[in-house]
Amino acid sequence: MKLSAVLITKNAGPDFAECLKSLAFADEIVVLDSGSTDDTLATAQQFGARIFQSEDWPGFGRQRQRAQSYARGEWLFWVDTDEVVTEELATSVQQVIEGASKNRVFQVVRLSWFFGRFIRHSGWYPDKVVRLYRREEYGYDDALVHEKVHCPGADVGTLKGDLLHYTATDFADYMAKSVRYADDWAEERVRRGKAASLVSACTHSLGAFLKKYFLKFGILDGKHGFLLAVMTAYYVFNKYAALWIKTRR
Template identity: 30%
Template sequence: MNIPCSVYIVTLNCGKWLEDTLNSVADFEEVIILDSGSTDNTYAIAQQFPNTRISHQDWQGYAQQKSLALAVCQQAWVLNLDGDEVLSAELRQEIVDTIQADQIDALITPINDVFLGVPNSKHTKKHAKVRFFRRDKGHYDPENKVHENVIVDGDSARAHGDIYHYGESSIFVKVEKNNQYSELKAAEKFQKGKHPGILKLALVMPLTFLKSYFIRRSFLNGWRGFVNSMINAFYAFLKEAKLFEQYQQARKQKRDDS
């Protein structure tokens, strides 16, 4: 018997990981994939799984793309995965138990970033997001350009099992993603009227490193934890620096128009 839950995934050239992703949810009632133009074997892999439907949608932004995929789901419960993520057996069982108990509306799930091919230490503090929820209780904020979160109108509980994220397969890939994400995040902050500050620009990098390496205990991941924390710190710096850049460009445009 299939698990009465819809899984929705947005993809773009996720063929490297997608088979493992879909195998981890092969016994869910349905899997909805919204692809934005893959040129690899994403479609061929998706079509091998009888519970999976894949269709094309031009890229609308992270929150909007996931909202469109969510709208197609038919089940009362839904699970969101990315095309480079795998559901752990422990979290799968928690999902089954949550559906059967029918007492809460969402699970806040830990994301275990498999950086350079190795998962985090079990003692590292992981980031966590709502990924499993009642379909009629959750939605996305379309103003979030990146790091979109599900907003749940109801009760949530913390899950113990992980979602394994395999996308950070190299330093190059992680840095490239951070460059793209920081561009979007700075634009989002600018549109919301947030102002840059020289003190934050000076302090955000060392403070983020300390938080990542010591408070979140990335030091337990050896040299990979150090490298990851340094990249995280530079990502925080880039977001603030690019916000300054946005304001400089706006001032220049205003002078040119006057």
């Protein structure tokens, strides 16, 4: 088996079917679910995925490590449930795995959708992230959130075509995820002995807005760019506020 498409899921959302449909080029689709209560598992079954379930939640990094252990392909291609593989990207994946040397990994270029518009500035594009590697060579780190493929010394190539990322389609879901990520970020910093103040929460939040809107040219994304900068500042404030709260227990 050459290629496994691997996903971790929980209540995957409205784009999941389109996501799985775009993975038809893979030899298998592996889904590790952590307690979905909607139609996630039924949708995965519909597209012939091999489904596994976990009782607990160890964090994103370790959950991806678990999912990797279920895959059978020589190569692993990681996709999130709100992402859709374009035809150009699918072709690129199939081409590179045929002749890639050892210690070779590949990053995708994500184009993210934000409440009605693809964002091409604001530091969001091109958003390059490693998603394709040999199963026996590399894997994800242990991070609770914002996990990355641990591939020191690897030769990193870039795949052709965009990975469409529908990260913001529902306001309530987006904000709930933002708060959850902020809490996970703070919990990880607490474990590392870090601390924060409310002053630092305010200064980091302001800095995040200025960087996103001006230095990263979010202003060129129009009203959506301004909204994104504000929400980024809100997220950063929540991260440091959560850290301050947790260290005062």
